[in-house]
Amino acid sequence: MRLSQAADYALRAVLYLARQGEGTIVDAQTICEDEKIPKRFLLKIFRELAQTRIIESYRGKNGGYALALDPAKITLRDVIEAVDGPIVVNRCLIDPAECNKINGSSCRTCKIHGALFDVQQTIVSKLDEYSFADLLKS
Amino acid sequence: MRLSQAADYALRAVLYLARQGEGTIVDAQTICEDEKIPKRFLLKIFRELAQTRIIESYRGKNGGYALALDPAKITLRDVIEAVDGPIVVNRCLIDPAECNKINGSSCRTCKIHGALFDVQQTIVSKLDEYSFADLLKS
DNA sequence: ATTAAATTATACCAATCCGGTATACTTATG
DNA sequence: CATAAGTATACCGGATTGGTATAATTTAAT
Numbered sequence: 642m643r644l645s646q647a648a649d650y651a652l653r654a655v656l657y658l659a660r661q662g663e664g665t666i667v668d669a670q671t672i673c674e675d676e677k678i679p680k681r682f683l684l685k686i687f688r689e690l691a692q693t694r695i696i697e698s699y700r701g702k703n704g705g706y707a708l709a710l711d712p713a714k715i716t717l718r719d720v721i722e723a724v725d726g727p728i729v730v731n732r733c734l735i736d737p738a739e740c741n742k743i744n745g746s747s748c749r750t751c752k753i754h755g756a757l758f759d760v761q762q763t764i765v766s767k768l769d770e771y772s773f774a775d776l777l778k779s
Numbered sequence: 780m781r782l783s784q785a786a787d788y789a790l791r792a793v794l795y796l797a798r799q800g801e802g803t804i805v806d807a808q809t810i811c812e813d814e815k816i817p818k819r820f821l822l823k824i825f826r827e828l829a830q831t832r833i834i835e836s837y838r839g840k841n842g843g844y845a846l847a848l849d850p851a852k853i854t855l856r857d858v859i860e861a862v863d864g865p866i867v868v869n870r871c872l873i874d875p876a877e878c879n880k881i882n883g884s885s886c887r888t889c890k891i892h893g894a895l896f897d898v899q900q901t902i903v904s905k906l907d908e909y910s911f912a913d914l915l916k917s
Numbered sequence: 918a919t920t921a922a923a924t925t926a927t928a929c930c931a932a933t934c935c936g937g938t939a940t941a942c943t944t945a946t947g
Numbered sequence: 948c949a950t951a952a953g954t955a956t957a958c959c960g961g962a963t964t965g966g967t968a969t970a971a972t973t974t975a976a977t
Binding site: 642643646653721730731753756767768 | 780781782784787790791794855859863866867868869870890891894895897898901902905906909913914915917
């Protein structure tokens with residue numbers, strides 16, 4: 642039930658870009674120095690964020706990265722899922738075949754997994770409540 | 780943000796014991812066959828559950844395991860934390876020294892980590908809402 | 918054009934965690 | 948005292964994590 646280090650870095654980097662304002666280009670070197678994030682690792686993370694269109698990348702000299710969207714349109718969930726993949730509390734909540742309790746009662750009717758699904762929904766909607774516009778107001 | 784396989788097994792095994800009723804002793808062999816859980820792995824999990832006094836173990840011939848408490852007093856959180864350790868969404872939420880953003884703004888004042896703390900609280904209280912008495916009603 | 922500064926792609930690596938197993942020991946019942 | 952249970956410890960292979968290396972590509976400025 643823990644975020645990866647990459648997701649933590651991603652949140653900080655996106656907040657950093659949000660502070661500069663949507664569209665303002667900053668290069669990775671500057672960001673990783675300011676935020677104390679290993680550069681090559683940040684580059685990898687940024688590629689994932691660029692693929693999901695949360696940030697935009699600009700190649701070549703004077704290139705860098707910029708927020709692709711209004712901070713109000715980016716939530717904690719967006720960034721976390723871009724880096725760590727979808728929020729899934731229990732294996733069988735994605736793939737019922739993973740549910741190795743095959744004795745009669747199927748995954749669908751299992752009370753525990755029903756409860757865990759509720760927990761998962763709660764987490765996802767909580768993460769969706771926080772936009773980066775909210776995080777800027779501090 | 781995913782439960783371990785061990786925690787999933789633990790939830791199922793505790794629900795199994797809850798169905799038998801508090802105090803009823805069942806041996807690991809029977810449980811692992813019924814619930815399709817690898818026996819040695821279940822034994823390891825049960826030791827952790829016994830240490831946190833969720834279940835009681837009985838050694839020797841005719842030994843086994845029984846629920847140590849009223850199912851209404853055992854929550855999803857209790858079982859998950861017994862097996863996976865405390866619910867911690869972000870490293871620095873346990874250990875501020877882990878917070879490697881040291882540049883001026885401390886972990887305490889970091890907006891992201893404040894939000895993640897709120898998320899964590901939400902998860903924990905949701906997991907506390909479900910007791911095994913609830914799960915029996917189905 | 919050339920060069921320098923930036924991202925991209927691919928692949929690699931060590932360390933840790935995860936899921937599970939093995940061996941040897943201890944305890945209690947009949 | 949034999950047998951059937953749990954206990955303790957330690958091991959193991961594979962996957963994931965966190966991070967690095969190398970080489971290629973793109974772009975701006977000169």
